[in-house]
Amino acid sequence: MRVLFLVQGEGRGHLTQALSLAQILNTAGHDVIGALVGVTEERPVPAFFSEQFKAPITPIFSPGLVYNAGTNELEPFKTTVQAIRYARPFWKSIRQVHTFIESHRPDVVVNFYEMLGGLTYALLRPSVPMVCIAHQYLSFHPDFPFPRRRWFDRLVFKVNSRLTALGATELLALSFDKQANVPTQRLRVVPPLLRQEVTQRKPVTEPFLLAYVTQAGLKVELEKAHQKHPDVRIEGFHGGVKHPDEPVDATLTYHAINGKRFLDFMERCTAIVTTAGFESVCEALYLGKPALMIPQPNHYEQACNALDGQRAGVGIAADRFELDQLLAYLPTHNPAVSERFRAWHAQGYYMFLGALHRVVMKNTTSTGGFFWPRLTRLLRS
Incomplete structure (x- = not known):
């Protein structure tokens, strides 16, 4: 053809x-x-x-x-x-x-x-x-x-x-x-x-959360959540970062947007906080990473994606960075969802x-x- x-x-x-x-x-x-x-x-x-x-x-x-x-x-x-x-x-x-x-x-x-x-x-x-x-x-x-x-x-x-x-x-x-x-x-x-760059990876689990921060308001919410839970390590990718890595303190670091490095962190994280873009949520699901899906404000399509992802067992849909909600959800997440997804993807x-x-x-x-x-x-x- x-x-x-x-x-x-x-x-x-x-x-x-x-x-x-x-x-x-x-x-x-x-x-x-x-x-x-x-x-x-x-x-x-x-x-x-x-x-x-x-x-x-x-x-x-x-x-x-x-x-x-x-x-x-x-x-x-x-x-x-x-x-x-x-x-x-x-x-x-x-x-x-x-x-x-x-x-x-x-x-x-x-x-x-x-x-x-x-x-x-x-x-x-x-x-x-x-x-x-x-x-x-x-x-x-x-x-x-x-x-x-x-x-x-x-x-x-x-x-x-x-x-x-x-x-x-x-x-x-x-x-x-x-x-x-x-x-x-x-x-x-x-x-x-899904790209081969995703499907060829071998995920592991390290004790940190990965956050993709595209909204100014979400960055503020992330920092408030960090102040409430300073013991939770967060690695955040943010468009306003000028250097590859910008540590805020011992458990919060911002990183410049970089596709390969983001996948490297996703491969190792415990869970991901992201907007509800379909592609990124699927990548997290394939790698077995539960997701807190926060649609961009006024973005109806992403609001639909978040609900659909929650229906499929990917994670939870939220309007804001609800770290308490994510931490409470993690012990209940079913790893079999990712196994079924990989079989479906195949x-x-x-x-x-x-x-x-x-x-x-x-x-x-x-x-x-x-x-x-x-x-x-x-x-x-």
């Missing part, structure tokens, strides 16, 4: 999932011909992706989410205004995506939650089938847990997810555990995509290859082999 990726460049999650699927496809002897990555001037293609992704990368403008610079809260209204403001360049990007697909003729396009994909297939109808992959598509499952009394946020979340998947042949919903497929939604539940290799192969064969059969696509291109020219 010749596969083209279309990847949302917001954050690390979808990019690392694309790296993971590329590893699976390359191992199986398939060809990933490239990746179209949604970017802005302020958010270029991250170095970790461009350094590890082996195929050509094409940045394409796609307006992202807007966060408050001071509190790191998601601002839905400003995000909507920005999307309207950039309507004309966004349309240009849609045409670029369509042209790229039709000129390179992959067998299948894999869309990692990039809205450009859904809108391109809705408006311009490329002749190549598209498969969409994201944890967010699990929100279409009847058993998915949503936060209470936030009906408007729920509506916006599901509409946004629909827009990314317009015209898709199948939706592959990444899940913490095995659940029933939903054929009426074109939805198949599949294991998470099924992913064949499930992803099978899904893509099924879509390609279905498209080939419905178009009469390669004759009709070639005839269609001839008539269009």
Whole structure:
């Protein structure tokens, strides 16, 4: 198979999932011909992706989410205004995506939650089938847990997810555990995509907590918890740290953000305190580390992730750094949850290859082999 990726460049999650699927496809002897990555001037293609992704990368403008610079809260209204403001360049990007697909003729396009994909297939109808992959598509499952009394946020979340998947042949919903497929939604539940850098590690347990601190308010809460429990060792990764290691005292140290070092600490910690990003929670679960999941303020998607993670036994969902709650939870955590997760993850290799192969064969059969696509291109020219 010749596969083209279309990847949302917001954050690390979808990019690392694309790296993971590329590893699976390359191992199986398939060809990933490239990746179209949604970017802005302020958010270029991250170095970790461009350094590890082996195929050509094409940045394409796609307006992202807007966060408050001071509190790191998601601002839905400003995000909507920005999307309207950039309507004309966004349309240009849609045409670029369509042209790229039709000129390179992959067998299948894999869309990692990039809205450009859904809108391109809705408006311009490329002749190549598209498969969409994201944890967010699990929100279409009847058993998915949503936060209470936030009906408007729920509506916006599901509409946004629909827009990314317009015209898709199948939706592959990444899940913490095995659940029933939903054929009426074109939805198949599949294991998470994790990097080999995670799955090849051999976790041990040392007596310290690992904290990923992206919010200014969370840093304040962490230090209050530290004052209350000075005997609990905490290793915190924080974006404002200028040096690799900045000790505060004997049991609290801040570290500069570094992906490899963070995994090194995660491999050894007792438990992790993190935002409820799906990718980081899955990595903690694979390594057998209970998680205190604290969604970013106003980030509905992460609030859903935290509830779903709590349902699956990953750890506990919280609105703030509740160290007492985490310490009370640790003795009750069931290690078998991680064992089941690793077994579930191991099924992913064949499930992803099978899904893509099924879509390609279905498209080939419905178009009469390669004759009709070639005839269609001839008539269009």
